Each structure stands twice: as C-alpha cells, then as structure tokens.
Amino acid sequence: MKKIKIGIVGLGRLGRKHAENLAFKIPNAELTVVCSILKTEVEEVQKAWGIKYGYTNYEDMLKNEELDAVFIASSSTEHCKQIEQALDAGYHVFSEKPLGVTIEEVRVAKSIVDKHTDKIFMLGFMRRYDPSYAYAKKKIEEGAIGEPFLVRCYGLDPVSAIQGAIAFAEKSGGLFLDMAIHDIDLARWYLGEEAKNIYAIGGCYAFPEFGKFNDADNGAALIKFNNNKMGLFYAGRTSAHGYHIETEIVGTKGSLRIGTVPQKNLVSIFNENGAVQECVSGFIERFDKAYLAEVQEFVNCIIENRQPKVVVDDGVKSTEIAYACKESFEGDKLVRIEY
Template sequence: MKKIKIGAVGLGRLGRRHAENIAFRIPNAELAAVCSIVQEEVDTVKKEWGIPYGYSDFEEMLTNKELDAISICSSSTEHCRQISQALEAGFHVFSEKPLGIGMEEVQLAKQRVKAHQGQIFQLGFMRRFDPSYAYAKQKIDEGYIGKPIMIRCYGVDPISVIDGAIAFAEKSGGLFFDMAIHDFDLSRWLLDSEAKSVYAIGACFQYKEFAAYGDIDNGAAMIQYKNDAMGLFYAGRMCAHGYHIETEVIGTKGSLRIGTVPYKNLVTIANENGVTNECVGGFLERFESAYLNEMQNFVDCIIENRKPDVGVNDGVKSAEIAYAAAESFKAGKIVYLD
C-alpha cells in the first residue's frame, strides 16, 4: 500500500491531534516531518513518535522532497501564507480553518488554490465529517423534515479554557471568524443555500481583555439566506458545564437536533448530588472521530486523485459570512452580501 508522506506544521492542541492521527491512525499515511516554532514541541514529538524530520522553519520543511503533502495547523494568521507556499512548492495541502483572518487573505488563498488545480486542497471544517452531522444531512436530503426553513446554532467554549482564548485573541480573527465560522459553514451545507444578509450583536460581558483586539466574549447573529431560510447563531466563550455545540434545523414537515445536551457518554450518575450526566470538556473530545475522518478523507483524495467535498469555496463563503457578521457588529446595522 502506498503511504502518503505528510509534513505537519503546528503542534498545539489541534495540531498535535492531527499529527497523532496521521502517525498512528491512518494506515495509508505516514507522518514524515513535524514543524513548530516551539523547538521543544518538535524535539518531543520527533523523539517519542520516531518521526524522521523535525523543523522550526516552515520554509525549510518545504524543501523536503520526500513529502507528498502538508497539514497546516498553525495560527490563523499564518494560514494564507503557508497555504500559498506549500502549493507553490508542489504539495497537496490540508489546512485548518480559516483560510485567513481577513477577506484579502481569503481571496488570495482562493486564487492560489485555483492556480494549482492538479493538487488536492482540503479545508478543516470537521463537523461535516462528524457521524451525527453526516446522518442529519442525509435525513434532510431524504426529505424527512420537508424543506428546511430555519437553522439554529449554539456554540460555546468551556470557561475552563478562557485564559487560552485570551492569549490567542490577537491571532484568532475574532469570535465570528474563530468560532462561529464552523456554524456558518454548517448552515450553508445543511440549508443548501448561501447567505443574503447578516445582522450581528455582541459585547465583552465579563472578559474585557478581548476588547483590546476588537473582539468580544459573546455574540449572536441573524442571517437570511438566498432561498429565504433563516439562521440564528450564538457563540460564546463562557460555558460553565463544558463544551456545548448544538444545532437545530426546522423544516416544513419536521425538525431535527444535534447535540441538544452535550453528554460525555451514556452514563447517568445518581448520588448525594442528585442525578447527573457529565458533559464533554472540549472540541478534541466531542469531535474526535470527525478529526480522524476528515484527515482520512484528505489522504484518500490524494490517492484516488479526487477533489474533497470541502474545498476552498466553502472557506471563502463561510469567511464572507463571518466578515459580514463582524462588520455588522461594528457598524450596528444589517450587512448585505453580494
């Protein structure tokens, strides 16, 4: 079996998970190189996992002719540049969202991908690869709830990781780009329509540190789509009970919900504290299978020479919504998309 040799840049929480999946869970892939600006991360992974090559300089990794593909899980501010450089160097590219943190970067990334049609490019909207979301999409397409007319998305990070969110705020692109963009992509996919107008509000209700970067700790948006469907979105950083990702789609003949209660598992505990269910604690736990499935799909697309279903246009369209939401919040008015 041919193995696709992949170099992974970024070894933070998500970057390390992707690297680990490539190294140990995808039979037709090989983690041949790792790269991080934190030398200790490179040294640790290289030694403990037996990885042949380790780099602290991304451009140096791109000179490695043994590699077939690059997995980009660096800071959002680096995505556009690294996507462009990796494609120009002849590699297939998987990149975490977003394509960039501003529309100029997003459009530039789109141009670079379109200029390299012979190479595989996949963007990390992993929720499409989650079994529950994939099942919901199937049911919608089969007409189980009739014509979808509204989507409600609720995405809140656990307050236990608020310090990390503050530290990352300068490079995140803001709440709508960093967090809500997953839900914006889901809405396009599940409703099968593009956004027409956006109105967003929000504030720093408790953590004023985000304001220094023009960001907020909680925000909401309302979207109308070109097929007249409606969207309601809430994103926040202060969930007390864990990591809560919930989606509801209402149709003309019914509705469906994904993740109404973010159960950790099917165990119910009864003791002196009452009857309780533990909740998932973070995105790596909730979407464990989705991260594996999306990277497996990327590798399969390279081997089979087919384009991924999640590509650069999905990144552009979702970023347009996120950008419009940010502009709406700042201007206090509805923003219309072309």
C-alpha cells in the same frame, strides 16, 4: 499499500492531535516530517514517535523531497502564506481553518488554490465528518424533515478556557470568525443557500478584556439566506457546564437536533447533586472521530486523484459571512452581502 508521506507544521493542541492521527491511525498515511517553531516540540515528537525528520523552519521542511503532502495546523495568521508556499512547491495541502484572518487573505488563498488544479486542497471543516452531523445531512437529503428553512446553532466554549481565548483575541479575527464559522459552514451545507442579510449583536458581559479588540465574550447573529431561509447563531466563551455545540435544522415536515445535551458519554451520575450527565470538555474530545475521518478523506483523495467535498470556496464564503457578522456587530447595523 501505497502510503502518502505527509509533513505537518504546527504541533499545538490541535496540531498534535492531527499528527497523532497521521502517525498511528491512518493506515495509508505516513507522518514523515514534523515542524514547529518550538524546537522542544519537534524533538519531543520525533523521539516519542520515531518521526524521521524534524524542522523548526517551514521553508526548510518544504525542501524535503520525500513528501507528498503538507498538513497546515499552525497559527491562523500563517495559513494563507503557507498554503501558497506548499502548493507552489508541488505538494497536496490540507489546511486547518481559517484560510486567512482577513477577507483579502482568503481571496488570495482562493486564487492560489485555483491555480493548482492538479493538487488536492482541503479545508478543515471537520464537523461535516462528525457521524451525527453527517447523518443529519443524509436524513435531510432523504426528505425526512421536508424542505429545511431554518438552522439554529449554539457554539459555546467552556469558561475554563477563557484565559487562552483572551491571549488569542488580538489575532483571532473576533468571536464570529473564530467560533461561529463552523456553524456558518453547517448552515450553508444544510440549507443549500448563501447568506444575504446579517445582523449581529453581543458584548463583554463577563470579560471586558475582549473589548479593546472590538470583540465580545458572547454574541448572536440573525442571518437571512437566499429563498428567505433563516439562521440563528449564538457563540459564547463563558459556558459554565462545558463545551456545548448544538444544532437544530427545522424543515417543513419536522426537525433534527444534534447535541442538545453535550453529554460526555452515556453514563448518568446519581448523587447529592441529583441526576447528572457530565459534559464534554472541549472540541478535541467532542470531535475526535471527525478529525480522524476528515484526514482519512484527504489521504483517500490523494490516492484516488479526486477532489474533496469541502473546497476552498467553502472557506471563502463562510469567512465572508463571518466578517459580515463582525462588521454588523462592530457597527450596530444591518449588513448586506453582495456576490
């Protein structure tokens, strides 16, 4: 079996998860290189997993001629530059979202990817590879709910993770880019339309620390898509019960709901608190299978020499919508998107 040799940059919480999948769970992939600006992370992973090469400098990693592909799981501010460097060096590229942290960056990233049509490029919108979300898409295509006309999304982070969100706030791009972009991508995917008009609101209801970055701890957006289709989005960082990702797609003949109760498993606890269903604690736990499936798809695309269904345009358009939400929120105004 041909194995695709991959080097990963970024060994934080999500990068470590991707690295583990590449090293142990994808038969036709080989994690050949790990790279992080933290030497301790590189040494730990190399020693524990027997990884052949380790670097603390990304440019040095790109000189390794054994590699077939590069996996980018570094800080969001580095993505655009690292995508360009990897493609120019002749590698296939998988990049975690976002493409960049400004509209200018994501458009630069698109121009770079478009120049390298001989290479596979894939963006990490992993929810499309979650079994439940993929099943919902299949049911929509089969006509199970008629013509979809509304998508409602909740994207709530647990309040237990708030200090990390505050520390990252200056570079996150704001609530809508950081959190709602996955939901925006899903709405585009399910409705098959692009956004036209956007109005977003929100505030710092529990954590005023976000205010100095013109950000919010909770926010909502109403989006009008082409053909008068609708999107309702609520993103928050103060969920008391855990990580809550919920999506509803309403059509002319019915509706679909995903994750209405973000249950950890099928166990119910009956005690002095009543009947309790524990909730998932974070995105890695909730989308464990999706993260594995999307990377397997990336590897398969390289082997089969075909492009993935999640392409650079999905990143650009979803980012443009997320930034329109940011502009609307900050300016307290309706924003129209021109294509």
